[in-house]
Amino acid sequence: MFNNSIPTFKFLSYRRLQAGSLCPMGCNEDEYLHHISNSCSKIKDVFGHLNNWGFAIISCHSFADRCSWLEKKSSFIINLFCSTIYLSWKNRCEMVFGKTGKSPLSITTEAIGIASSLVICNHQNSGQLVVNQQDLLYKSWHPPPPDWIKFNVDASLLCSYKGGVGGVCHDHRGRLLLAFGRSCVHWDIAHLELLAIKTINEVFKDWMLEYNGIIIEGDNINIIKLIHKKIKAGMEGMEYLSFTKNFNHVICNWVNRDSNKLADLCANYAILSSFD
Numbered sequence: 001m002f003n004n005s006i007p008t009f010k011f012l013s014y015r016r017l018q019a020g021s022l023c024p025m026g027c028n029e030d031e032y033l034h035h036i037s038n039s040c041s042k043i044k045d046v047f048g049h050l051n052n053w054g055f056a057i058i059s060c061h062s063f064a065d066r067c068s069w070l071e072k073k074s075s076f077i078i079n080l081f082c083s084t085i086y087l088s089w090k091n092r093c094e095m096v097f098g099k100t101g102k103s104p105l106s107i108t109t110e111a112i113g114i115a116s117s118l119v120i121c122n123h124q125n126s127g128q129l130v131v132n133q134q135d136l137l138y139k140s141w142h143p144p145p146p147d148w149i150k151f152n153v154d155a156s157l158l159c160s161y162k163g164g165v166g167g168v169c170h171d172h173r174g175r176l177l178l179a180f181g182r183s184c185v186h187w188d189i190a191h192l193e194l195l196a197i198k199t200i201n202e203v204f205k206d207w208m209l210e211y212n213g214i215i216i217e218g219d220n221i222n223i224i225k226l227i228h229k230k231i232k233a234g235m236e237g238m239e240y241l242s243f244t245k246n247f248n249h250v251i252c253n254w255v256n257r258d259s260n261k262l263a264d265l266c267a268n269y270a271i272l273s274s275f276d
């Protein structure tokens, strides 16, 4: 982008390598640098999700404005912005070549995953605390051991009894593998906290079987105690935890709310709509 060498349709048509210069995503506007990084309907949807999750990606008038906006941002937001543009451009190219595109939500979660793992790497290498948005999400979150995966789950409930359960799954590099949320209606937050763990069974994928161990973390101490008791008593009546049978090691952990912020975001987002 900074070298103005992305082969957008305007770039290509100027060089007589492409017939039209309109955005192939159906925006009815020329496809050029500012369009793909700001005004395209596809990128706007992704920014919409990021803004709902509190990342504040503003709309800019020109690419030059975008550059000066980026200069004032933390390394996490710069990573997040660049990852978002990279992934949506990649997605656009796949669609141009006839593949089915990814949803804006899946591009959003993937971009957060890439930006998060970059900051976690920096964090681990430097041994210093990085003061940026990342610490909001990972104040004391620790990655699982190599070849393990870790689920963080949470629930959220409004006075209207509209609720949501959600969670995220990471590997030992801190890479986000999966995010999910289910909206529901209930009056008991404890019921929802348990439902959040049960939902793991629903979103469990076959490729997770390649991992040796699984850690499940939640911030409700009573629910975590209940699961511990059931595991000790031989898992009777715990069919909803059947996915744990696939692993040699299962750990169920209580963490404080600060370490569970990303799962909390998913649970809150799920109040609006379910997602995977």
Ligand SMILES: [Zn+2]
Pocket: 023, 024, 025, 026, 027, 035, 039, 040, 041, 042
């Ligand atoms: Zn467009």
